[in-house]
Amino acid sequence: MATTTKPPTPAILSLQGVGIAFGGLQAVQDVSLTLPAGTLGALIGPNGAGKTTLFAIVSGFLRPDTGRVHFDGQDITGRAPHLNARAGMARTFQIVQPFAAQTVRENIAVGAHLHLPGRAAALAEAERVAERVGLAAQLDKPAADLTVAGRKRLELARALATRPKLLLLDEVLAGLNPQEIAEMVPVVRQIVDDSADDGVTVLMIEHVMQAVMHLAEHVWVLAQGALIAEGPPSVVTRDARVIEAYLGHGTAARLAEMGT
Numbered sequence: 024m025a026t027t028t029k030p031p032t033p034a035i036l037s038l039q040g041v042g043i044a045f046g047g048l049q050a051v052q053d054v055s056l057t058l059p060a061g062t063l064g065a066l067i068g069p070n071g072a073g074k075t076t077l078f079a080i081v082s083g084f085l086r087p088d089t090g091r092v093h094f095d096g097q098d099i100t101g102r103a104p105h106l107n108a109r110a111g112m113a114r115t116f117q118i119v120q121p122f123a124a125q126t127v128r129e130n131i132a133v134g135a136h137l138h139l140p141g142r143a144a145a146l147a148e149a150e151r152v153a154e155r156v157g158l159a160a161q162l163d164k165p166a167a168d169l170t171v172a173g174r175k176r177l178e179l180a181r182a183l184a185t186r187p188k189l190l191l192l193d194e195v196l197a198g199l200n201p202q203e204i205a206e207m208v209p210v211v212r213q214i215v216d217d218s219a220d221d222g223v224t225v226l227m228i229e230h231v232m233q234a235v236m237h238l239a240e241h242v243w244v245l246a247q248g249a250l251i252a253e254g255p256p257s258v259v260t261r262d263a264r265v266i267e268a269y270l271g272h273g274t275a276a277r278l279a280e281m282g283t
């Protein structure tokens with residue numbers, strides 16, 4: 024009987040031995056990871072672990088001292104951010120800075136202009152993207168009038184409008200209340216699952232663990248610049264090294280003694 028083997032999913036992003044130091048501080052150290060296309064991965068870790076620095080290396084804002092970054096089959100180590108954007112990499116930032124006086128539609132169209140030079144086409148694309156992130160009713164509002172949750176959606180929309188293959192989300196849930204988080208989680212998941220699109224792969228930095236548990240297929244944990252664990256969220260959050268990194272030395276043993 025003939026057996027059919029499924030071809031392995033190609034990696035959209037892979038890092039090999041990536042590291043960078045700022046003066047005497049090794050902010051990222053020997054990080055290797057592979058993100059398969061069409062999946063949602065999360066990068067977690069305590070404050071100062073090196074997550075944002077790693078994003079900056081991937082997107083080209085920083086050149087690593089060691090290691091290589093491959094994106095969509097190409098070595099892009101140290102390649103400038105605008106070239107990476109053109110090749111299909113989009114990034115959101117922790118601090119959301121829309122053009123306040125412009126409407127939501129115009130703000131999203133800025134992203135669409137990357138591949139649609141005509142104004143009408145970019146504005147039409149903005150409407151399509153607004154629909155995907157739940158901003159359709161706010162299209163004519165000035166961006167300044169959006170709530171924090173609305174601004175987070177706008178940031179997501181601007182990145183999506185560039186038609187990325189890889190979307191790097193930096194704490195897109197930060198500052199949201201539990202209800203807003205619950206509303207945003209399916210929006211993010213849908214971006215990856217949307218088969219109508221060519222399939223967007225997402226790598227997110229996230230502190231909201233409940234959301235990571237619901238969203239991510241695979242989690243990488245950074246502590247003091249190094250990867251200390253990786254795997255499905257349910258496995259990683261039970262890892263003693265991860266508990267120690269978040270809660271301090273000896274915590275895992277104390278929790279075990281308490282039978283938790």
Ligand SMILES: Nc1ncnc2c1ncn2[C@@H]1O[C@H](COP(=O)(O)OP(=O)(O)OP(=O)(O)O)[C@@H](O)[C@H]1O
Pocket residue numbers: 045048050068069070071072073074075076077
């Ligand atoms: N440009 C820089 N110059 C010097 N040190 C830096 C620079 N950028 C980051 N660092 C340091 O590198 C380490 C990693 O910082 P990074 O912002 O990447 O951590 P993080 O995991 O994103 O933290 P957070 O969750 O608080 O955003 C920190 O000790 C930080 O102070």
